Amino acid sequence: MRLLLVEDDVELGRRLSDRLRGAGYAVDLATTRVEAELWPDLHHMAAIILDLGLPDGDGMQVLSHWRAQRVETPILILTARGSWQDKVEGLNAGADDFVVKPVRFEELQARLHALFRRHGGRADNAMCAGGITLDPVARTAMMDGAALTLSKQEFRLLSLFIDHAGQIMPQADLIEHLYALDDSRDHNAVEVLVGRLRRKIGRDRIATVRGLGYRFVK
């Protein structure tokens, strides 16, 4: 399941998206109003978490803009502004929920679940490419109909590859995503990880682009 997180505070955005990814979501991060408004493919998001305080405009404008364009994706507002006027304005502008910072991650997750339940019921939470299907919620993987057993890191790596199937993923990017909190990791760790994943899904599924990175072939 894919989420869009709109949050200008880099530190908070990073912490949040890390925890969300840990919970099994694929998370995209937008940091400005313009970036958010021009985001492609909103319809494929399972939900949007929207911070109101943006550097170049008000999140409420983004919200109105989206709803005017018939974007029906569930939107959860996350903000420090907690007055009832703000809540009323946000909910009436088309938000589905309104959470005041600071908030426990557990509560946020519970509210997301409530959103999914109410919105689609059967969320289409699967990402597939090249005969491989990942279900981030159940955290299961299938290849050609058979179940795959993947460790946590392997699963995250494969998610990244499938998310960017066909594109070249530089080692630096992979390190960034896999070891966000600790950048001291040897680049060799990624090579080992890729090797282990290759052993499970087939050597030729991940091509090496010498000097640039890896590419998941569809």
Next chain:
Amino acid sequence: MRLLLVEDDVELGRRLSDRLRGAGYAVDLATTRVEAELWPDLHHMAAIILDLGLPDGDGMQVLSHWRAQRVETPILILTARGSWQDKVEGLNAGADDFVVKPVRFEELQARLHALFRRHGGRADNAMCAGGITLDPVARTAMMDGAALTLSKQEFRLLSLFIDHAGQIMPQADLIEHLYALDDSRDHNAVEVLVGRLRRKIGRDRIATVRGLGYRFVK
């Protein structure tokens, strides 16, 4: 649009229902847990506003009771208890929103609107998965036609698993659900509990997802 308001405080109940009627709703008022649980025609309600503090029981019980009976009407919890544990528990028990008193009427109204906007089917609250059937009301369990003897905690745990069959349940979530009022519990308690449950329903019914939690396999 018809609403059911469950609220034991007569004064607040009257004020609220008056304003709601003023806003164009038809409002029914229940003041006790028993009255609420036996209310007919819940399916015809557009939404239910539920106060947790009831004289003869906990509103959470009413909520679970309804959801067990496949009442799919949107439910908004209205309560003075505002801890994040309460919110998580409420939302996971099947509530669609959670509002902490005191609250401005305008916010309540906006949240009701948001609830109506998200009309959609509720997903599985089926107490039935993988050959195991739970009856939350009678508190009985069956597996492959034979009766299961489960202790209280085992039953609650299995309910959680079945409620989220196929999904990963992090240990932290389980602790929150099982020991909501007392967070001092060792995570090992859950491991032991899972072990005991496994002995009764079969080792492989509950898969361990190392580092993330447990998953009930369907």
Next chain:
DNA sequence: GACAAATTGTCAGGATGCTGTCAGTTTTCT
């Protein structure tokens, strides 16, 4: 209220599996 039975959390020790590092080897490019 007293006793027995069942339930449930805690503890300690052991088993398991994940993951990064290392060293040595292989591949690839010029």
Next chain:
DNA sequence: AGAAAACTGACAGCATCCTGACAATTTGTC
């Protein structure tokens, strides 16, 4: 050929998880 980049098997540290035993608590019965 030589150097840089990538691969691989082995390994150790570590976190996680399991299990049996025990004690505390709750529940049931008389």
